[in-house]
Amino acid sequence: MAGTKKGGIQAAKTNKARYGRDFYEKIGRIGGRRGTTGGFAANPELAKEAGRKGGKASAAKRKKQ
Secondary structure, eight states, rough: TSHHHHHHHHHHHHHHHHOOOTHHHHHHHHHHHHHOOOOOOOOHHHHHHHHHHHHHHHHHHHHHH
């Protein structure tokens, strides 16, 4: 069981033995292909807007105190 560090290491060992040494590489590749959001790197305007909102909220908290 992967509830502890020791359990996680054992689970990884079992997964690699059962599904091949490149098990985590394969599932990571699948997840990367399925991703659709693109994040801030894909949309700089979205990043700019998020930064503006965060800065505004942060300034409002400081002003309130």
